[in-house]
Amino acid sequence: MASSLTTFTDEAKIALDTLSGRATGLFSPSLRLGVTGLSRAGKTVFISAFVHNLIHGGRLPLFAAQKSGRIARAFLEEQPDDAVPRFQYEDHVAALVNDRLWPDSTRAISELRLTIEYESASGWSRMFSSGKLSVDIVDYPGEWLLDLPLLGKSYADFSREAFEMAALPVRADLSKEWRALSAAVDPNADADEMTARRLADSFAAYLKACKLDERALSTLPPGRFLMPGDLEGSPALTFAPLPGLSERRARSGSLQAMMERRYEAYKTYVVKPFFREHITRLDRQIVVIDALQALNAGPGAMADLERAVTEILACFRPGRGNFLTDFFSRRIDRILVAATKADHLHHESHDRLQAIVRRLADRAVARANFTGADVDVVALAAVRATREGTVKQGRETLPVIIGTPLKDEKINGETFDGKTETAIFPGDLPDKIDAVFDVSGPDHRQSPDHRQSNDDPAIRFVRFRPPKLERTAEGVTLSLPHIRLDRALQFLIGDRLA
Ligand SMILES: Nc1nc2c(ncn2[C@@H]2O[C@H](COP(=O)(O)OP(=O)(O)OP(=O)(O)O)[C@@H](O)[C@H]2O)c(=O)[nH]1
Numbered sequence: 129m130a131s132s133l134t135t136f137t138d139e140a141k142i143a144l145d146t147l148s149g150r151a152t153g154l155f156s157p158s159l160r161l162g163v164t165g166l167s168r169a170g171k172t173v174f175i176s177a178f179v180h181n182l183i184h185g186g187r188l189p190l191f192a193a194q195k196s197g198r199i200a201r202a203f204l205e206e207q208p209d210d211a212v213p214r215f216q217y218e219d220h221v222a223a224l225v226n227d228r229l230w231p232d233s234t235r236a237i238s239e240l241r242l243t244i245e246y247e248s249a250s251g252w253s254r255m256f257s258s259g260k261l262s263v264d265i266v267d268y269p270g271e272w273l274l275d276l277p278l279l280g281k282s283y284a285d286f287s288r289e290a291f292e293m294a295a296l297p298v299r300a301d302l303s304k305e306w307r308a309l310s311a312a313v314d315p316n317a318d319a320d321e322m323t324a325r326r327l328a329d330s331f332a333a334y335l336k337a338c339k340l341d342e343r344a345l346s347t348l349p350p351g352r353f354l355m356p357g358d359l360e361g362s363p364a365l366t367f368a369p370l371p372g373l374s375e376r377r378a379r380s381g382s383l384q385a386m387m388e389r390r391y392e393a394y395k396t397y398v399v400k401p402f403f404r405e406h407i408t409r410l411d412r413q414i415v416v417i418d419a420l421q422a423l424n425a426g427p428g429a430m431a432d433l434e435r436a437v438t439e440i441l442a443c444f445r446p447g448r449g450n451f452l453t454d455f456f457s458r459r460i461d462r463i464l465v466a467a468t469k470a471d472h473l474h475h476e477s478h479d480r481l482q483a484i485v486r487r488l489a490d491r492a493v494a495r496a497n498f499t500g501a502d503v504d505v506v507a508l509a510a511v512r513a514t515r516e517g518t519v520k521q522g523r524e525t526l527p528v529i530i531g532t533p534l535k536d537e538k539i540n541g542e543t544f545d546g547k548t549e550t551a552i553f554p555g556d557l558p559d560k561i562d563a564v565f566d567v568s569g570p571d572h573r574q575s576p577d578h579r580q581s582n583d584d585p586a587i588r589f590v591r592f593r594p595p596k597l598e599r600t601a602e603g604v605t606l607s608l609p610h611i612r613l614d615r616a617l618q619f620l621i622g623d624r625l626a
């Protein structure tokens with residue numbers, strides 16, 4: 129009874145929020161764009177480049193409104209939500225443009241409002257629309273999004289899945305300690321704070337190891353175990369899955385009952401508010417992925433990334449009968465899956481990268497049983513840090529990329545100083561897409577030995593410094609160079625400026 133009551137009030141609240149959001153949308157048209165991706169995927173760089181190119185009239189031939197000269201101006205305005213941190217656009221751009229440094233890592237949600245004044249292409253629309261669109265960009269960690277499926281899972285489901293995943297060969301050695309610790313506890317024993325803490329710490333250490341390891345694994349819930357924020361040490365974060373749970377109700381006072389209660393608290397205090405306050409209000413979504421890193425780590429990491437993208441897409445379309453479904457499918461109508469950092473490859477490989485991401489997204493869409501929104505993919509570089517050239521080696525002419533590798537980056541035993549420009553032959557992506565996927569999909573049990581050894585990566589990977597911006601004769605700095613950012617813009621906001 130109690131639970132159906134909370135469900136009802138949640139639902140009513142979401143309906144109200146949604147209604148009021150729409151009502152204000154009538155007066156000044158706005159579009160809420162969610163930008164998500166696992167940590168270090170390239171969200172902050174993407175948003176900075178997106179805004180910078182619009183404000184400074186960047187070269188965007190595939191972005192129709194800009195190309196046809198219909199954008200009068202784009203500028204930052206005060207964001208609509210007072211309680212959400214502002215996206216520190218100026219700081220990030222200063223780092224990129226003045227210091228040629230990548231922005232710092234961000235760990236929480238933030239928001240920025242960019243307003244575009246434009247002239248509609250059709251006379252009819254010009255008569256009726258204000259010619260103004262506010263784009264509210266919301267940056268949030270993909271790890272938090274991966275929490276959403278927990279809303280539909282009981283503690284027993286969550287536990288079972290966590291142990292299944294942890295036993296996969298790509299994860300088995302990383303999870304060994306935690307699994308051994310878990311095997312030694314009796315879920316039915318009396319609840320004990322220290323046991324709960326030991327298990328939670330060990331579980332969190334395993335999740336962190338998955339992220340750090342060169343296997344480049346995408347992560348598992350709960351997302352706040354990786355980025356606890358101000359909840360660190362609270363009971364809502366001091367729980368872990370337990371093995372071999374029976375269908376029977378946990379005995380009151382037992383370890384299982386304690387863990388279950390805390391898992392439910394996590395859902396109530398962390399997942400639901402985030403969902404209600406942020407996700408249900410989005411109109412469009414871009415999911416930024418680092419496909420190159422996963423490609424380099426081998427099919428196990430690709431399968432893991434595919435699983436993460438599947439779960440992320442599934443969040444935007446929770447299963448039938450789920451009370452969240454209605455609010456979603458009506459709202460988000462476009463999702464872009466974007467592989468960033470394409471500037472690490474020669475342009476001949478860009479289409480291959482895009483084809484690989486398309487395959488990944490198609491399978492994720494099929495697996496997530498996803499309908500109701502257009503899903504597109506693009507291989508892009510939000511900020512292009514390299515240019516292209518050729519190098520003669522004997523009789524062969526090799527396509528290379530040229531840039532300034534970051535200080536302390538290494539390749540073939542050479543360590544870079546962060547100042548010198550270098551030409552690098554990045555290697556090719558395989559032209560047979562199947563080679564990078566594992567035939568049996570994300571559940572495939574791949575042994576860590578099968579992944580490509582790091583001495584022989586598919587792509588030679590060096591991280592470059594942001595580019596040096598060119599100045600015009602008048603001393604005006606040009607906007608940040610990019611690859612296919614305009615294609616992303618066209619898909620995400622182009623139709624709203626038609
Ligand atoms: N060459 C190149 N590198 C990029 C690009 N975008 C991101 N990077 C690299 O990826 C790193 C992470 O990018 P961020 O935008 O900070 O990633 P994020 O998703 O915001 O990461 P968190 O805030 O830590 O979750 C940067 O420090 C760069 O080294 C790009 O377009 N080109």
Ligand SMILES: [Mg+2]
Nearest residue numbers: 171172233234
């Ligand atoms: Mg960031």
